[in-house]
Amino acid sequence: SQTIHQWPATLVQPVGSPLSLECTVEGTSNPNLYWYRQAAGRGLQLLFYSVGIGQISSEVPQNLSASRPQDRQFILSSKKLLLSDSGFYLCAWSGQANTEAFFGQGTRLTVV
Amino acid sequence: EDKVVQSPLSLVVHEGDTVTLNCSYEVTNFRSLLWYKQEKKAPTFLFMLTSSGIEKKSGRLSSILDKKELFSILNITATQTGDSAIYLCAALHSGGYNKLIFGAGTRLAVHP
Numbered sequence: 521s522q523t524i525h526q527w528p529a530t531l532v533q534p535v536g537s538p539l540s541l542e543c544t545v546e547g548t549s550n551p552n553l554y555w556y557r558q559a560a561g562r563g564l565q566l567l568f569y570s571v572g573i574g575q576i577s578s579e580v581p582q583n584l585s586a587s588r589p590q591d592r593q594f595i596l597s598s599k600k601l602l603l604s605d606s607g608f609y610l611c612a613w614s615g616q617a618n619t620e621a622f623f624g625q626g627t628r629l630t631v632v
Numbered sequence: 633e634d635k636v637v638q639s640p641l642s643l644v645v646h647e648g649d650t651v652t653l654n655c656s657y658e659v660t661n662f663r664s665l666l667w668y669k670q671e672k673k674a675p676t677f678l679f680m681l682t683s684s685g686i687e688k689k690s691g692r693l694s695s696i697l698d699k700k701e702l703f704s705i706l707n708i709t710a711t712q713t714g715d716s717a718i719y720l721c722a723a724l725h726s727g728g729y730n731k732l733i734f735g736a737g738t739r740l741a742v743h744p
Protein backbone atom coordinates (compact mmCIF):
# COMPACT_ATOMS: atom_id res chain seq x y z
CA SER A 521 0.00 0.00 0.00
CA GLN A 522 1.04 3.58 -0.49
CA THR A 523 2.40 5.70 2.33
CA ILE A 524 3.59 9.27 2.52
CA HIS A 525 6.20 10.50 4.98
CA GLN A 526 6.78 14.10 5.87
CA TRP A 527 9.27 15.56 8.30
CA PRO A 528 9.92 17.22 10.61
CA ALA A 529 6.59 17.38 12.43
CA THR A 530 7.35 20.72 14.06
CA LEU A 531 9.98 23.34 13.42
CA VAL A 532 10.84 26.66 15.01
CA GLN A 533 13.18 28.78 12.92
CA PRO A 534 14.46 32.35 13.25
CA VAL A 535 13.69 34.94 10.62
CA GLY A 536 16.27 34.88 7.86
CA SER A 537 17.25 31.25 8.35
CA PRO A 538 16.96 28.64 5.58
CA LEU A 539 14.28 25.97 5.40
CA SER A 540 14.11 22.45 4.06
CA LEU A 541 11.05 20.23 4.46
CA GLU A 542 11.08 16.79 2.95
CA CYS A 543 8.36 14.48 1.75
CA THR A 544 8.66 10.96 0.35
CA VAL A 545 6.06 8.60 -1.04
CA GLU A 546 6.28 4.81 -1.00
CA GLY A 547 4.33 2.16 -2.85
CA THR A 548 3.59 4.06 -6.05
CA SER A 549 5.50 5.39 -9.02
CA ASN A 550 5.26 8.65 -10.94
CA PRO A 551 2.84 10.29 -8.53
CA ASN A 552 1.68 13.88 -8.73
CA LEU A 553 3.13 15.66 -5.71
CA TYR A 554 1.88 18.76 -3.95
CA TRP A 555 2.81 21.20 -1.22
CA TYR A 556 -0.05 22.94 0.58
CA ARG A 557 -0.06 25.51 3.35
CA GLN A 558 -2.88 25.82 5.85
CA ALA A 559 -3.23 29.07 7.76
CA ALA A 560 -5.21 29.10 10.99
CA GLY A 561 -8.95 29.06 10.29
CA ARG A 562 -8.45 28.80 6.58
CA GLY A 563 -8.48 26.07 3.99
CA LEU A 564 -5.49 24.56 2.30
CA GLN A 565 -3.71 26.70 -0.25
CA LEU A 566 -1.78 24.96 -3.01
CA LEU A 567 1.80 26.23 -3.17
CA PHE A 568 3.53 23.89 -5.62
CA TYR A 569 2.76 20.84 -7.66
CA SER A 570 4.90 18.45 -9.64
CA VAL A 571 3.93 15.96 -12.33
CA GLY A 572 7.43 14.49 -12.70
CA ILE A 573 11.10 14.68 -11.75
CA GLY A 574 12.40 18.21 -12.10
CA GLN A 575 8.97 19.55 -13.10
CA ILE A 576 7.72 22.12 -10.62
CA SER A 577 4.89 24.58 -10.99
CA SER A 578 4.10 27.35 -8.55
CA GLU A 579 0.58 28.45 -7.79
CA VAL A 580 1.32 31.59 -5.82
CA PRO A 581 4.26 34.00 -5.73
CA GLN A 582 6.13 33.58 -2.48
CA ASN A 583 9.35 33.25 -0.60
CA LEU A 584 9.48 29.48 -1.01
CA SER A 585 10.69 27.08 -3.68
CA ALA A 586 10.22 23.39 -4.35
CA SER A 587 12.26 20.67 -5.95
CA ARG A 588 11.73 17.07 -6.99
CA PRO A 589 15.11 15.40 -7.26
CA GLN A 590 13.67 11.88 -7.38
CA ASP A 591 10.37 10.40 -8.52
CA ARG A 592 8.96 10.04 -5.01
CA GLN A 593 10.75 12.86 -3.20
CA PHE A 594 9.47 16.42 -2.91
CA ILE A 595 11.30 19.16 -1.04
CA LEU A 596 10.08 22.57 0.09
CA SER A 597 12.81 25.15 0.66
CA SER A 598 13.53 28.73 1.47
CA LYS A 599 16.80 30.63 1.53
CA LYS A 600 15.59 33.17 4.09
CA LEU A 601 12.43 32.66 6.10
CA LEU A 602 9.97 35.47 6.78
CA LEU A 603 7.56 35.72 9.70
CA SER A 604 4.72 35.30 7.21
CA ASP A 605 6.03 31.86 6.27
CA SER A 606 4.72 30.46 9.55
CA GLY A 607 1.97 27.92 9.06
CA PHE A 608 1.07 24.27 8.70
CA TYR A 609 2.63 22.70 5.61
CA LEU A 610 1.19 19.58 4.09
CA CYS A 611 2.65 17.37 1.41
CA ALA A 612 0.27 15.27 -0.69
CA TRP A 613 0.33 12.84 -3.56
CA SER A 614 -2.20 11.68 -6.11
CA GLY A 615 -2.32 9.38 -9.09
CA GLN A 616 -2.03 10.72 -12.59
CA ALA A 617 -5.74 10.46 -13.39
CA ASN A 618 -8.80 11.91 -11.73
CA THR A 619 -8.08 10.62 -8.25
CA GLU A 620 -8.10 11.84 -4.69
CA ALA A 621 -5.01 13.23 -2.97
CA PHE A 622 -3.48 11.67 0.14
CA PHE A 623 -1.77 13.82 2.72
CA GLY A 624 1.24 13.52 4.94
CA GLN A 625 1.10 14.38 8.64
CA GLY A 626 2.22 17.93 8.09
CA THR A 627 4.91 20.23 9.46
CA ARG A 628 4.01 23.05 11.79
CA LEU A 629 6.50 25.82 11.07
CA THR A 630 6.88 28.76 13.39
CA VAL A 631 9.18 31.55 12.30
CA VAL A 632 10.32 33.71 15.22
CA GLU B 633 -11.38 33.15 -9.89
CA ASP B 634 -12.02 29.60 -8.72
CA LYS B 635 -13.52 29.36 -5.25
CA VAL B 636 -15.05 26.90 -2.84
CA VAL B 637 -17.23 28.12 0.02
CA GLN B 638 -18.23 26.04 3.01
CA SER B 639 -20.93 26.70 5.56
CA PRO B 640 -21.29 26.89 8.42
CA LEU B 641 -17.74 27.70 9.47
CA SER B 642 -18.33 26.10 12.84
CA LEU B 643 -20.99 23.97 14.42
CA VAL B 644 -21.59 22.65 17.92
CA VAL B 645 -23.96 19.74 18.43
CA HIS B 646 -24.71 17.02 20.95
CA GLU B 647 -24.14 13.34 20.48
CA GLY B 648 -26.93 11.75 18.51
CA ASP B 649 -27.72 14.86 16.48
CA THR B 650 -27.71 14.86 12.68
CA VAL B 651 -25.65 17.50 10.91
CA THR B 652 -25.51 18.76 7.35
CA LEU B 653 -22.40 20.50 6.06
CA ASN B 654 -22.58 22.57 2.93
CA CYS B 655 -20.12 23.22 0.12
CA SER B 656 -20.65 25.39 -2.94
CA TYR B 657 -18.14 25.85 -5.72
CA GLU B 658 -17.31 27.93 -8.75
CA VAL B 659 -14.48 26.20 -10.52
CA THR B 660 -13.53 26.17 -14.17
CA ASN B 661 -12.86 22.73 -15.64
CA PHE B 662 -14.53 21.09 -12.64
CA ARG B 663 -14.06 17.31 -12.42
CA SER B 664 -15.07 16.15 -8.96
CA LEU B 665 -15.89 17.24 -5.43
CA LEU B 666 -13.98 15.73 -2.52
CA TRP B 667 -14.59 15.67 1.21
CA TYR B 668 -11.87 15.26 3.81
CA LYS B 669 -11.87 14.97 7.60
CA GLN B 670 -9.05 16.68 9.48
CA GLU B 671 -8.75 15.78 13.14
CA LYS B 672 -5.29 16.88 14.12
CA LYS B 673 -2.87 16.79 11.26
CA ALA B 674 -3.33 15.02 7.95
CA PRO B 675 -6.70 15.39 6.23
CA THR B 676 -8.13 11.94 5.60
CA PHE B 677 -10.15 11.23 2.51
CA LEU B 678 -13.88 10.60 2.89
CA PHE B 679 -15.63 10.82 -0.47
CA MET B 680 -15.11 11.77 -4.08
CA LEU B 681 -18.22 12.73 -6.03
CA THR B 682 -18.16 13.03 -9.77
CA SER B 683 -21.73 12.40 -10.88
CA SER B 684 -24.72 14.49 -9.91
CA GLY B 685 -27.46 13.02 -7.74
CA ILE B 686 -25.69 9.83 -6.73
CA GLU B 687 -25.32 9.51 -2.99
CA LYS B 688 -22.16 8.05 -1.56
CA LYS B 689 -22.38 6.46 1.85
CA SER B 690 -19.94 5.23 4.43
CA GLY B 691 -21.45 4.22 7.75
CA ARG B 692 -23.12 7.27 9.27
CA LEU B 693 -21.66 9.61 6.67
CA SER B 694 -23.19 10.33 3.31
CA SER B 695 -22.67 12.90 0.60
CA ILE B 696 -24.24 14.02 -2.62
CA LEU B 697 -23.33 16.38 -5.45
CA ASP B 698 -25.55 18.73 -7.45
CA LYS B 699 -23.64 19.83 -10.56
CA LYS B 700 -26.46 22.02 -11.77
CA GLU B 701 -26.62 24.11 -8.60
CA LEU B 702 -22.86 23.69 -7.95
CA PHE B 703 -22.99 22.39 -4.42
CA SER B 704 -22.51 19.35 -2.28
CA ILE B 705 -23.61 18.34 1.19
CA LEU B 706 -22.10 16.03 3.74
CA ASN B 707 -24.50 14.46 6.22
CA ILE B 708 -23.52 12.84 9.48
CA THR B 709 -26.25 11.01 11.36
CA ALA B 710 -26.20 9.97 15.02
CA THR B 711 -23.08 12.05 15.64
CA GLN B 712 -20.45 10.84 18.09
CA THR B 713 -17.68 12.73 19.88
CA GLY B 714 -15.23 11.08 17.50
CA ASP B 715 -16.83 12.99 14.64
CA SER B 716 -15.39 16.21 16.06
CA ALA B 717 -13.03 17.54 13.41
CA ILE B 718 -12.64 20.04 10.61
CA TYR B 719 -14.42 18.88 7.47
CA LEU B 720 -12.85 20.13 4.28
CA CYS B 721 -14.47 20.29 0.90
CA ALA B 722 -12.34 20.50 -2.23
CA ALA B 723 -13.10 20.87 -5.91
CA LEU B 724 -10.89 18.89 -8.25
CA HIS B 725 -9.88 21.02 -11.19
CA SER B 726 -8.70 19.23 -14.27
CA GLY B 727 -5.86 20.91 -16.08
CA GLY B 728 -3.14 18.36 -16.63
CA TYR B 729 -2.75 17.62 -12.98
CA ASN B 730 -5.10 17.07 -10.07
CA LYS B 731 -5.43 20.53 -8.59
CA LEU B 732 -7.60 20.64 -5.49
CA ILE B 733 -9.22 23.92 -4.52
CA PHE B 734 -10.19 23.83 -0.87
CA GLY B 735 -12.83 25.61 1.13
CA ALA B 736 -12.03 27.04 4.56
CA GLY B 737 -13.58 24.05 6.29
CA THR B 738 -16.35 23.50 8.82
CA ARG B 739 -15.22 22.95 12.40
CA LEU B 740 -17.61 20.46 13.99
CA ALA B 741 -17.66 19.93 17.75
CA VAL B 742 -19.79 17.08 19.10
CA HIS B 743 -20.42 17.28 22.84
CA PRO B 744 -21.45 14.30 24.98
